[in-house]
Amino acid sequence: MLKVLSYAFLAADTGQATLLGLLDLxxxxxxxxxxxxxxxxxxxxxxxDSAVHWMTLxxxxxxxxxxxxxxxxxxxxxxxxVPQGSVLGPVLFLLYVADVIELVKECGLIPHTFxxxxxxxxxSVSADTQELxxxxxxxxxxxxxxxxxxxxxxxPTKMELNLAxxxxxx
Numbered sequence: 585m586l587k588v589l590s591y592a593f594l595a596a597d598t599g600q601a602t603l604l605g606l607l608d609l610x611x612x613x614x615x616x617x618x619x620x621x622x623x624x625x626x627x628x629x630x631x632x633d634s635a636v637h638w639m640t641l642x643x644x645x646x647x648x649x650x651x652x653x654x655x656x657x658x659x660x661x662x663x664x665x666v667p668q669g670s671v672l673g674p675v676l677f678l679l680y681v682a683d684v685i686e687l688v689k690e691c692g693l694i695p696h697t698f699x700x701x702x703x704x705x706x707x708s709v710s711a712d713t714q715e716l717x718x719x720x721x722x723x724x725x726x727x728x729x730x731x732x733x734x735x736x737x738x739x740p741t742k743m744e745l746n747l748a749x750x751x752x753x754x
Contacts, residue, residue: 691723
């Protein structure tokens, strides 16, 4: 948050307002599709041969069950998730969502990610804030569509859009 706030103060020094969109993903680590992730590792990041084979073995073939009060559910195969609590889990998630960073930049806005949170912000002079709001709104819709097509969901109850105009004195 300090990075985002620092950029907002720098923009204020030049008389600009900052628009900040705060997005939160729902059940993020549980919804990463193994097939999409493996394909993205191959095509986007050039992971090939034994490395992609190793990643495939790491992600696939896992099962889970629930134990509650001594009762055990049926075992099911896991097709979507990144193992939480592992060193690779957060890295694999970041590689999975790396395209959304470029999408935000294409909208002329600045992305900042942390775990399952995405901050999108931009700056404009006061006269252009409506254009900035329109660009942010269109960008958030593009992010939502990208998320949906990659089996991820934004949590609408935790989304915020804030316009701040700081005044600075010298």
